[in-house]
Amino acid sequence: MTKREIIECLRGRGKACLAPTDDLFAAADAARKKYCGDEVHIRGVIEFSNYCRRDCLYCGLRRSNAKLKRYRMSPDEIVRVAAGAGSVPTVVLQSGEDEHYTIRDLDRIITRIKKQTGAAITLSIGERPALEYKALRQAGADRYLLKFETSDKELFKRLKPDSSYEERMRCLEDLRKTGYQVGSGTMVGLPGQSDGILAGDILLMKKLDLDMIGIGPFIPHPDTPLKNMGVGVRHAVHLRDKGLRVIALARIVTRNAHIPATTALGTIDPNGRQKGLRCGANVIMPNLTPQKYRKLYAIYPDKICINENFSDCRGCVERLIRSLGRTIATGRGNSLKSL
Ligand code: SF4
Structure with a gap:
């Protein structure tokens, strides 16, 4: 698809657009079935x-x-939680950019989890030097998630004042060269984001040939400078619909990347994850984090599932998958790119 065609689809009009929405979502669901099963x-x-x-x-x-109470899990606690998760085929280790954990710490955590569970390991711990990516890959990490957040350099600079777009791209390139399955993606509904920028995001996903794509709605957090940007029911409905369109278009354009129906989508709409799975998504990510920490991992507010434990979350997502007539994957869910 061209950029113009993607923009028309995002707006729900135009000849190339597969409009109305139901047709776009049906086309994305068919693409998901064809390329991902x-x-x-x-x-x-x-x-x-x-x-x-x-x-x-x-x-x-x-x-x-400064209002957020901070926490760190110890290496033993991280390994214990991962090992206690039963047969989960992939463990995603996620944090802010926290330099407290040395490469040696992370190496040991990865090695122990792999030994005890055999699960694939995905890291989502931010920008690091190429040598550190290499060391973590050698320790056994299989995949790495690093969202570019927006493909627009100006918007990136405004929203991430102490990061650089070029450095972000350098990291994604290093991860690819190091042999990771690479995930990246975008936020939908950012202040200053146009449909043209979103179309650029979708084309960048294609250009980067991503193995995994994360697409999450922007939900303003009350303790950030963007707290007043987009609140209320109308905004939530608009955001959900736009987010679903971006998922559908990402599926159509990139074909076989793994795309999750995110927890953030479930936060702005109680049925958001089901809707995501019906318009192109093929992954769901239940939370393994111990309950006492969940509400403190507050990237955005009012996150769902903060009062549940992992077995509640796992049972819930398994019921959700079956209710859609889909099957629960038993394999590790490696990249489909080589198929
Ligand atoms: S998005 Fe949040 S967790 Fe990630 S680098 Fe920025 S401030 Fe840190």
């Missing part, structure tokens, strides 16, 4: 630290948010 992959997420050295304007973990 009916299996839904379960990835268990451990949010092991909410410390962050960065100051992104949209994020509740930003270092300037």
